[in-house]
Amino acid sequence: MKVFNTLSGKKEEFLPQGDEVKMYVCGVTPYDDAHLGHAMSYIIFDVIQRYLKYKKYEVKYVQNVTDIDDKIIDRANKLGIPPRELAEKFTERYFADMKALNINKPDVTPYATDEIPRMLEIVQGLVDKGHAYPSGGSVYFRVRSFSDYGKLSHRSLESMMSGMRTEAGEEKEDPMDFVLWKASKPGEPAWESPWGPGRPGWHIECSAMSLKYLGNTLDIHGGGQDLVFPHHENEIAQSESFTGVKPFVRYWLHNGMVQLGEEKMSKSLGNLITIKQALEKYSADAIRIFVLSSHYRSPLTYSKEILEAAERGADRLRQTASPAITGNKGGRKIDVEQYRRRFTEAMDDDFNTAQAIATLFDLAREINKYDSEGVEADEARGTFRELSNILGLTFREPEAPPLEAELFAQVAASVYGELNRAGAPNEKQDAEKIIGNLIEIRNELREAEQWQQADMIRAKLSEAGTALVDTPQGTVWKRIR
């Protein structure tokens, strides 16, 4: 089995240290809902751990939760709620998203705020060894004390330097240095430390949690390509300087980014699609097929057309998975070993899931042919299900049916009738528009204190599978099952 290692920049034979593969993937910072970029990364590493298990490896998979971070504090301050409350809410929502996408729970899920003592121990150790220094209540890593800095991102010190900046209030020896421990401002969450009250920096959190649960050398460390520099470069510097053991990680695996058209999907560009939004429209299998149909290191372009095609594909596979009843052996059978070989050869070549999926579709086509001829294909169907399971396909029906314009036009007609109002929207308008229109009417009724009629609209929409939720920003609707 070969994997592409970012550290060496090439495909290498995968040789773990022992029978148990020690695997760490950077987890979420729960300050908002997870989006398709998260779905891509966690689906890919889910498939990797499923495939390793299929290959009879033991796997210990650790994925952290960064439940203390500047982003959490900033957003909580804006919303006027405690950072812990915000983090807890979005952690819960994140795990619900993962479950809905049929992503297996990692073996260990450490929370940063539970691991502060271990972080302090590492920061102190780095200070003792001269790799770090306190300054103004914070502690910084002395980048020039680690001669291997840049080995993962293959950058020179000068090019990395140009990306560095010193934040206001930071007193660093060198602009390259990064924070390990941050002095906290009044009112911010803080833990006691030898340097005064503060909180851990993001990078040290991952070093502390991976070293604690997996030991000094990991087999696989994964994450998105946007984490290579500086996050993973810094993890290497901290971990190898602290333990004195090289390498910290044997195989660094990085996935590409999700794009919307030509642009990267990102919060700052405001073009994010959350997992929840995607799951309102598409099944988990369609999202998994969408992600796995490209190579994990390539950019993945989102479009409605591609997702719709993935949904049709998911539908075809689902039909193949359900058993056809026939007693006719037909004197022939499908060569399942040939398919299994194609599938594992693809996966052994740096997790070529696109080829693996193509193999599944070919196998499905052959099974369907047997079904249509009334010839039994039970064994092949078993293999088909087994290989599909490595890709985490569920074969569950999509949970929420699509909105039907006709149905909502009927709802509108009945609302207009009850209100003695003319001009109900017809079924040619799309359902979302009609719902928006009914929400407006309901708002007018509420302003006029016509509560009964306003509630009638809510009840009729609810019958059609849409719930109205009144928020401080206005009324929104969601699909209910």
Ligand SMILES: [Zn+2]
């Ligand atoms: Zn990390």
